[in-house]
Amino acid sequence: MxxxxxxxxxxxxxxxxxxxxxxxxxxxxxxxxxxxxxxxxxxxxxxxxxxxxxxxxxxxxxxxxxxxxxQLTESLVLRDQVHFDPVMPVFLAVDVESNTRCMVTRCGVDRADFEAVSVRLRTLRQVRSDVPSTGTFLLDPDKRFVAQSRPAIEGESLERLLIRRGRFPEAVVRSIAVGVCDYFEQNGETHLHGDLRLSNLWLTASGRLELLNAGLFNLVSPSPTIHTKIPIDAYNGIAPERLEAGKGVSVSTEMYAFGCLLWQLLAGRPPHALADPLAKLAAHRQKAIRDIRELAPDVSDEFAEFIAKLTQRQPLKRPKRWADASSMISGTTKTPQARLKSFLHSFESAAPRSLGQSREKSPVPYAKISLTLGLTIIASILFWNRDQFNLPALSQVGATTQPIAPEDFKPLVPLQTPTLEKSEEIKTAEISLTQKALPALPVPDQEGVVLLDHPGPFRTTSLHVDDVLIIRGQAGIRPTIRVEDNSAILEAKTVSIENVQLEFIRSDQQQGASHSVLQVVADEFRFSQSLIAGSEEASNQSLLSWRANGADTMASGRLLVSNIIVKSRRPLIESTTPLTTALFDNVLQRLNGPLLFLHGGVHAGLRVPVVLNHCSMVEPGPVVTVDRLGETASSGLLSLQGKESLLKTSGNVPLIGFHGGKLSETWSDHVEVAAQGLIVPQAGKLFGHRTGPQESWSELASQFVRVDGLLSGEFHFTEPVTESEELLPVPQAVINHLPVRLSSENPGFNFERFEASLN
Incomplete structure (x- = not known):
């Protein structure tokens, strides 16, 4: 070798x-x-x-x-690159003599400008010798570059975090703003950074805010022009006066860049979303930056006005001192570092995750096991030899068991789970004569499948299997199932309803509940490729009542709904069991009933995703309504997620509603929006509360709730006449204005995909 x-x-x-x-x-x-x-x-x-x-x-x-x-110096050796920019790349280096890590930013210098840079560097060292945040500057005359080194930061830049998360919630942006103001106040009012942009602001794991490259850009290019080589992301916040002759960095230009940075964190994109750098420069000089509430309607008025002052085109209208800017920021409930630390720890996937720490395995109690075993042996000996020990004989006793319903589930009628042999005999006095005349749902086969091979209509009957129950309409037929009473129960470990049309009929002979409900008892509920027609009368009583039949574990409480058209003012599904995960894919809600009504909240200790992909809500109504949140102290975190969905909200109707009595003071800790492109109207409300069904919604302040990935646009729906008499009228989305989107797909419900799923 x-x-x-x-x-x-x-x-x-x-x-x-x-x-x-x-x-x-x-x-x-x-x-x-x-x-x-x-x-x-x-x-x-x-x-x-x-x-x-x-x-x-x-x-x-x-x-x-x-x-x-x-090799930058005799002891400084580059080890990796952490920021890729052709003008000012950032490297991770190691000092081989002290074995310490540091971050190095390198910037090239033209031969004609090298002497001027050397003079400015000597002046900078004299002025800022007592400012540690500037780091150490290195000037190499042979390689013609200037570098700045500082101790390594164990964290990530805001640029990377924004790519991973989309928009930042207002509470987090406020904490970042406080951190930046503190940085300048600690270094003195005369301290100028000169290059405030996302890639230069880093967050450590402890929530501390660190700034890179203080003074480096101003050292190389104190008066930039359109011909100056500028880092790509620096164009997003360069003040209009910086490009004018003889204008250098100042507190006013720092304020402008600071405001653009905050604007970008809240909106998820730069103030001027243009591809050409020169076009960006022209836009900063000629156009005022839009109100942040146009793209992020959840931002409070106070914070929006603060950003508007920072981004004024006239320098005299911006804050004069960092202390003035700091005094304008208020309303944080946590210290900035604590808020940012919890924000970094919240980076999650869409899958539910335990919010608490994992339990450590307790040591095996050998002593208790030995004592229990010994007592059991002694009791057995005494029992079988009680005559020899002159013990009295045992009296004969009888015992019966009585089933008790779980406390968290209150069925509409007492649950009675029939066997397959008796499913045909289940009839109640509440069923009308018309409903009795209809054929009942067939008995499941050995695989648990109920195949409906003719259009029907069928009447609902209770069915029970141990593993998987599938009610499926034959392809090309889409049979009708009429639900007229509340006695029918579908019970299995997994219940799946596919390719049917559910019609909920209000019976004149019905007593008790005012509307018909189909009850589902399953750990996992799947509903796909179907049409649903219900009452157009507004009611809090849902069409489908669902609860899990197993233990309260992560394996229960899963809901999957896809390719569904709903025409009802009643909630589609109510869950009386704590939810674990819910997915709505290509769902059209014609009227203003919510998609999901949660009586049991979400699973304690979990981040529970409710995902909406390619969904349309034509009339204003909450997507999710949560009941009695204040009574669920151990509730987990409801995370509204999804993409390419059009969710119409208007007036006082919120996106997520809380229903019931007194609302918990910690409600904002149990809900978030972590979407990737849910589109709502510009004036839409995010969160609301009402005490009863007849009360109006009152808006809840959302500045301390994490809200990411919401886009505000202008759209409405039209009602065309379809050629097929069987299908419900499908409205068409008319989009007047949408913000910049990464996807090329049309948002909202896809009717062609729905039709294809029926065949």
Missing amino acids: EPPSAELIQALQTLKIANDRELQKCRTRVRRLSQGLPAFDSVWIDALVHVGVMTQFQARYFEQKRWHEL
Whole structure:
């Protein structure tokens, strides 16, 4: 096996990346990689990467024989790149003498400007010798670049976090604003950063805000022009006066960049969303920045006005001092660092996750087990030998068991689960004569499938299987099932209703409940490829009442609804069991009944996603209504998610409503919006509360609720006449204005996809 070349060994030792001992450890890896072939330097480089001695970033330089570029000074060696910008890239470096990590930003300098940069650097060192936030500047006359180094930050930039999360909630942006103001106040009113942008603001795991590259851009380009090389994201917040002749960085220009940064965090995009950098510069000089509430309607008036003052085109109208700006920010309930720390820990996927810490395994109580076993043996001996010990005989007793319904479930009628053999005999006095004349739903086959092979209509009957119950209409038919009473119960571990038309009929002979309801008892409920026609009278009583039949675990409480058209003012589904997850995909709600009514809240300790993908709500109505939130102290976190959905809200009707008596003071800790493109009207309300069904909704303040991924637009629905008499009239979405979207798909319900699912 060939050893590494002398040139490679010298480079590794010069940069102090690997010594002889570490190269010796790589021999086994090199032998395995080469497989008997000559081991060139590239094989040794791969082996060094595999064992963790060399990074992939360093390996690329070694492969291209450019390892000398990794050494900035005698002791400072580049290890990785953390921000990719052609003008001012940021690297992670290590001081090989002290074995400490640092971050280095490098910026090229033209030969003609090098002397002027040197003079400004000497002045800067004299003025800011007592300001640690500026870091250490390095000027290399041979390589013609200036670099700035500072201790490494264990965290992420706001630029990366914004890409991962979309919009930031107002409470988090307020905390960031407080952190920036504190930074300038601590460094003195004369301190100028000169380059406030998302990639230069970092959050550590402890929630501390750190600023990179203080003074570097102003050192290289104190008076930028349209010909100056500027970092790509710096165009998003450059003040209009910066491009005028002789205008440099000032407190006023810092305020403008600061306001643009806050605007971008709240809106999820820059103030001027233009691809051409020169067009951005022209827009900053000629156009006023839009009110943030046009793109983020949940932002409070106070904070929106604060951002508007920061982004004034006239410098004299902006705050004069950072203390003045700090005094304008108020209303935070947590310290900024605590708020930002909890925000970093909230990065989640759409899957539910336990919000609490995992329980540690307790030690096995061997002593208790031994004592219990001994007492059991003694009791057994006494029982079987009671005559010898002159013990009295046991009296004969009888016992019966009485089922008790769970406390959190109050069925509309007493639950009676029939067997398959008796399902045909289930008839109640409340069923009308017309309903009795209809054929009942067939008995499930051995696979638990109820196949409806003719149009019907069928009447609902109670069905029970142990595992999976599937009620499926034959392709191309879409049979009708009429629900006229409340006695029918579908019970299984998983209940699936596919390709049917449910008609909810209000019976004149019906007593008790005023509307017909289909009850479902299942850990998982699936409903797809169907039409639903219900009463057009407004009511809080749902069409489908669902509860889990198993233990209160993460495996129960799952809901999947897809390719459904609903025409009813009643809630589609009510859940009396704590919800674990819910997905609504390609669902059209014709009237203003909510899609989901949660009587049992969401599963305690979980972030529970309610996902809406390609859904349309034609008339204003809450998407989700939660009942008695104040009584559910252990409720988890309801997370409204989804994309490409048109959700019409107007007046006082909110997107998420809380129904019932006194609302818990901590309600904002149990709800969030973490979407990727849910579209709502500009004047829509997000959260509301009412005490009863006849009361009007009162809006709830949302500044402390995480709201991400909501887009505000102008749209309405028209009611065309369909050629097919069987299908409900399907409204068409007419979109007048939408914000910039990443997706090319048309938002809202897709009727073609719905029709395709029926065949």
